[in-house]
Amino acid sequence: MLSHLRLDKDKDSPLYIQLYESIRDAIEEETLESEKLPSIRALAKQLGVNNVTVVNAYKQLEQDNYVYTVKGSGTFIKQPSFSQENSLVEEGDMELMLSGIFPLLKNSIDFASVSPTPELFPIEEFKKSLVEVLDRDGGQAFLYPEITGFGPLRESISQFLLEHYSIAATKDQILITSGGQQGLDIISKTLIQQGDVILVENPTYPGAFAAFQSRGARILGIPMDDEGIDLVELKAYVKRYRPKFIYLMPNYHSPTTICYSESRKKEVLRLAREYGFYIIEDDFLTDLGFSDEKKLPLKTLDRFDQVIFIKSFSKIFMPGVRIGFMTLPKALMRDIIKAKHTTDISSSGYLQRAFDLYLRKGFWRDHINKITSFYRGRYRLMIAGLENLKPLGISYLQPHGGLSVWVSLPRGVDGIKLYEECGKRGLAIVPGKVFFTDDKDAEKYIRLSFSAVSEEDIQKGLEILKDVLSPSMDEPSERYMPFL
Ligand SMILES: Cc1ncc(COP(=O)(O)O)c(C=O)c1O
Numbered sequence: 001m002l003s004h005l006r007l008d009k010d011k012d013s014p015l016y017i018q019l020y021e022s023i024r025d026a027i028e029e030e031t032l033e034s035e036k037l038p039s040i041r042a043l044a045k046q047l048g049v050n051n052v053t054v055v056n057a058y059k060q061l062e063q064d065n066y067v068y069t070v071k072g073s074g075t076f077i078k079q080p081s082f083s084q085e086n087s088l089v090e091e092g093d094m095e096l097m098l099s100g101i102f103p104l105l106k107n108s109i110d111f112a113s114v115s116p117t118p119e120l121f122p123i124e125e126f127k128k129s130l131v132e133v134l135d136r137d138g139g140q141a142f143l144y145p146e147i148t149g150f151g152p153l154r155e156s157i158s159q160f161l162l163e164h165y166s167i168a169a170t171k172d173q174i175l176i177t178s179g180g181q182q183g184l185d186i187i188s189k190t191l192i193q194q195g196d197v198i199l200v201e202n203p204t205y206p207g208a209f210a211a212f213q214s215r216g217a218r219i220l221g222i223p224m225d226d227e228g229i230d231l232v233e234l235k236a237y238v239k240r241y242r243p244k245f246i247y248l249m250p251n252y253h254s255p256t257t258i259c260y261s262e263s264r265k266k267e268v269l270r271l272a273r274e275y276g277f278y279i280i281e282d283d284f285l286t287d288l289g290f291s292d293e294k295k296l297p298l299k300t301l302d303r304f305d306q307v308i309f310i311k312s313f314s315k316i317f318m319p320g321v322r323i324g325f326m327t328l329p330k331a332l333m334r335d336i337i338k339a340k341h342t343t344d345i346s347s348s349g350y351l352q353r354a355f356d357l358y359l360r361k362g363f364w365r366d367h368i369n370k371i372t373s374f375y376r377g378r379y380r381l382m383i384a385g386l387e388n389l390k391p392l393g394i395s396y397l398q399p400h401g402g403l404s405v406w407v408s409l410p411r412g413v414d415g416i417k418l419y420e421e422c423g424k425r426g427l428a429i430v431p432g433k434v435f436f437t438d439d440k441d442a443e444k445y446i447r448l449s450f451s452a453v454s455e456e457d458i459q460k461g462l463e464i465l466k467d468v469l470s471p472s473m474d475e476p477s478e479r480y481m482p483f484l
Helices: 015-028 040-047 051-063 091-099 123-142 151-165 180-191 206-214 231-241 262-275 330-344 349-360 363-392 415-424 455-469
Strands: 067-070 074-077 174-177 197-202 218-225 245-248 278-283 307-312 324-327 404-408 445-449
Touching (some): 015 051, 040 051, 051 067, 123 349, 151 349, 174 180, 174 330, 180 206, 180 245, 180 307, 180 324, 180 330, 197 206, 197 231, 206 218, 218 231, 262 278, 349 363, 363 404, 363 455, 415 445
Parallel strands (some): 197 218, 197 245, 278 307
Antiparallel strands (some): 067 074, 307 324, 404 445
C-alpha cells in the first residue's frame, strides 16, 4: 500500500501537501488496495519524514472528506454515502412506483400515488380554451411550434413567474417542456458526460436519479436536516468532486416534504457562486401551501443566473397535458435548445396555445385556491389520524403543504415489510427505500399520500396502518418502541 510514493524535498510545495495530494489522487483513481491507510509511524518511516508530516497530510484528507479516523484503529478511506454502484433503487421497483402501477394497488386504498384528483381538473375552463384556440387559429394550431415553445405562452409564463414568485425572466429565457421530467432529461443531455459526478439530496426523487443515471452520471447523495441539504457535507463534496450541477427540491421536497429555510437557500446559492456549479431546482409543489406563509422558489433569490428552474404543472393542474417549463441560463441557452430539439422537436403546439389562453383568461388563481382548500382538508384529516398513531412510535414533520407525509417508523419496523403487510390488507403505501440509494436509513420510512384517496378511505387506510403497526400478543414486544 502506497509503496510507490515518493516525496521531493527540493520542491516548493511542503512535504505534507505532496503527501496529501498523492493519497488524494490514489483515492480518486481508486488504486489503493486497502480501505485502511498505513499507520502514521509506518508511513513516516517508509518515506523518511517526520510523523508530523503524515499527521498533517491525514488531517487535510480528513478535512476534505476523503478519510475518517477511528480512535485506536487507524485512518480509513471514506466511501461516498450514496453511489449508483450500491443503489438500492431497482429498476423494476422504481418504474412501478413512479408510474403508480402497484401490484397491490388494485382495489386497494391508495396512499401511494401522488397523482392529483381528476375531480379537481378544471375541465370546463380548459375546454373553453381548447375550443377558442380552434376557432381562432384553425390549422395554425397544428403547425410545428417554435422549439422553445409558443411565443405568447412564454410571455404568459414570464408574467406568471413575476406575479407568483417575483422571478424576473423574459420570454426568451423560458423553454416550454413536455412536463418537468423532460426538463430533467434535457438538462442531463446538455450537461452530463459519462462519469460526471452529480450531487443530489438523499433521499431524492427517483425520476431525476434515473434521468441523470441514463447519461452516465455518478450520483452522490447528501443528507438533509429540517432546513434542507446538509451544508457541511455539501461543501466537502463540492470541493472534492467539483460537480457541474446539484439537484434540489427546495419546497416540499420529495419525499421528505422539507422546505428549505431562507438562510439555507442563501448558503447554497453562495456555494454555487464560489464553486461555479448550477443548481437544478425542481419545483412541483411550491404553490400548494396550507398555512398563511407563502413559499417562494430558490430561483427568486438567484441574482447570478445559477439556478435552472424546472417547473412541473402536473400536480397542480393536469398531468396529462404534459406542459412544464424551465428557465435558460445565458451560457447554456443554445445547448439546451439543441437538446430539446433532438428530444421531441417541440411540445404540443395546440395544448400550449390552450394553456396560454387559460392563463390569460385568469383562471389560474381560482383554480389554485380551489385545489389548495380541497387538499388542505385531506391533509388535516391525514395528520389528525397520524397523531393518533404516534403512541405506536411513528413520527413525522408536519409539512403544511404538498400532497404527502414522510413517516419515520418505530424502531424495528422495516418499511418494505410494512409495505407488504399493508398491501395484503388492501392499503398501498410507498416504502422509503425507493427514494434512497444507499441502505443506511432506507428501511426506516414510508411515504403516505393523500391526493388520490377519498376522506372516507383516509380513515380506513389509517385504521389498517394502525392494525399493522400494533403489536400483536404473540410478537416480541421490544419490536415496538411506543411513546417515542
Ligand atoms: C419531484 C418531481 N419532479 C418532477 C416530476 C415530473 O413531473 P411531470 O409530470 O411534469 O413530468 C415529478 C412527477 O411525479 C416529481 O414528483
